[in-house]
Amino acid sequence: MVTLIFLLKILGHKTALFLYLTIGNNKSHENLMKEQIKKYFCRYVDFSDIEIDEIYSKLISKTIQKKDYILREGQICKSNYFIINGLVRSFYIDDKGNEKITQFALENWWVTNMESFIKKNPSLSSIQALEKTEILIISKEELEKLYISIPKLERLFRIVTENMLIANQRKNDVYFQMNSKDRYTSLINHFPNFIQRVPQYMIASYLEITPEYLSELKKN
Amino acid sequence: MVTLIFLLKILGHKTALFLYLTIGNNKSHENLMKEQIKKYFCRYVDFSDIEIDEIYSKLISKTIQKKDYILREGQICKSNYFIINGLVRSFYIDDKGNEKITQFALENWWVTNMESFIKKNPSLSSIQALEKTEILIISKEELEKLYISIPKLERLFRIVTENMLIANQRKNDVYFQMNSKDRYTSLINHFPNFIQRVPQYMIASYLEITPEYLSELKKN
DNA sequence: TTCACTTCTTAAGATATCTTAATTTTTATA
DNA sequence: TATAAAAATTAAGATATCTTAAGAAGTGAA
Numbered sequence A, B: 001m002v003t004l005i006f007l008l009k010i011l012g013h014k015t016a017l018f019l020y021l022t023i024g025n026n027k028s029h030e031n032l033m034k035e036q037i038k039k040y041f042c043r044y045v046d047f048s049d050i051e052i053d054e055i056y057s058k059l060i061s062k063t064i065q066k067k068d069y070i071l072r073e074g075q076i077c078k079s080n081y082f083i084i085n086g087l088v089r090s091f092y093i094d095d096k097g098n099e100k101i102t103q104f105a106l107e108n109w110w111v112t113n114m115e116s117f118i119k120k121n122p123s124l125s126s127i128q129a130l131e132k133t134e135i136l137i138i139s140k141e142e143l144e145k146l147y148i149s150i151p152k153l154e155r156l157f158r159i160v161t162e163n164m165l166i167a168n169q170r171k172n173d174v175y176f177q178m179n180s181k182d183r184y185t186s187l188i189n190h191f192p193n194f195i196q197r198v199p200q201y202m203i204a205s206y207l208e209i210t211p212e213y214l215s216e217l218k219k220n
Numbered sequence C: 001t002t003c004a005c006t007t008c009t010t011a012a013g014a015t016a017t018c019t020t021a022a023t024t025t026t027t028a029t030a
Numbered sequence D: 001t002a003t004a005a006a007a008a009t010t011a012a013g014a015t016a017t018c019t020t021a022a023g024a025a026g027t028g029a030a
Helices: A002-011 A013-042 A049-058 A114-119 A140-149 A151-177 A180-190 A200-206 A211-219 B002-011 B013-042 B049-057 B114-119 B140-149 B151-177 B180-190 B200-206 B211-219
Strands: A060-064 A069-071 A079-085 A088-093 A099-105 A126-129 A133-139 B060-064 B069-071 B079-085 B088-093 B099-105 B126-129 B133-139
Touching: A013 A049, A013 A079, A013 A133, A049 A140, A049 A151, A079 A140, A088 A200, A099 A200, A099 B151, A114 B151, A133 A140, A140 A151, A151 A180, A151 B099, A151 B114, A151 B151, A180 A200, A180 A211, A200 A211, B013 B049, B013 B079, B013 B133, B049 B140, B049 B151, B079 B140, B088 B200, B099 B200, B133 B140, B140 B151, B151 B180, B180 B200, B180 B211, B200 B211
Parallel strands: none
Antiparallel strands: A060 A133, A069 A126, A079 A133, A088 A099, A088 A126, B060 B133, B069 B126, B079 B133, B088 B099, B088 B126
């Protein structure tokens, strides 16, 4: 409030009012994010508002511009990232210099390099925003403190990790049972809207097909 | 003790003594298994002897003969299986009728069909012993009760699941970065002793190579 | 609107891997 | 030990997918 009055003095009423409204909007946007993560958390485990408050207070929110990086290859991945909205990809560079996409992640997904996050190895992959993306960041350090103060959170991550594992195994089943063409049609059937947000050569990379061959497959 | 005296009467001393020693040996074998799982558990989380006792009391031990099944396709996988010793494989039958091996598991590994176990779907894969195998079984029901009475156990499985996910992702990296030949040499370099315990056509299946082609690769 | 850059398509030749089927080798069982 | 069953090898032809290289189409910024 001191700040606000000070601003009124040096900026005049109109500008200060604008600033106030902006701050107000940010606050409600914060609340929206908190609501979103609460809803997500409570899908799996029953948290109280107080617990959500405590957890939320440890999260850092950040907006990543299109093409900017959340994590770069070689860095140690010290956080787990929850996507509020937007779209990111996780990829690495193979020995021939080609980008290989291992994962896309949308709103209400966690994304991290699990191996780097857990074992503190330099990450072999990067995470990059494909659209302007809002994320909530939980550092490993804070997460481990929270596991102790709120054991239910450990349950949440036990469940979330199980689901990640299941998703991973399902993806493998698709890859190993299907040829290139079937993988592509399976993807467009399951995520028709998602396809439109990503350039085709990235789809090809994710499906482990060369862009040229995917182009050929589409002809038929 | 009543049973023992009864046996003495009908069988005579020598036979009863033999039976007693056998029971005695089984007891110590039980203790060995308990020691093994304690050691394994304490690698990740610090459990007290009392907690281990409580957990162990919910485990069922079982010996699976070579070629027998722990889980069959179509069943709902109601337990998680900890391998004391031996060797099992997890596999499914693809649309051409070929067995596809997705995982081998050795001592100190958990094996289950995660999707079936978590979501209570009929399992798409089977788990079969390739050698005489001793396992400890924890049912989902008991596990969930234990998560509540011993929250540390939830931590254990959070960590174990993270490690499974990491292992899964590593396997994928190998599959997608390497050609058939390199996958094979990578496997024999990492698990030279393991190769000798499994027929080559199963190695081929695990590596997603036809047995004929693997045979050809080995020539060079 | 134009220019530069990114993305997509096309096509020809190359290659890894599979399929089929027959033969040999190894292992298990009577 | 003999025999049957299981596993591994060989080879020829087939196919899916990649590589390279070039051009076409689309997109964003000046």
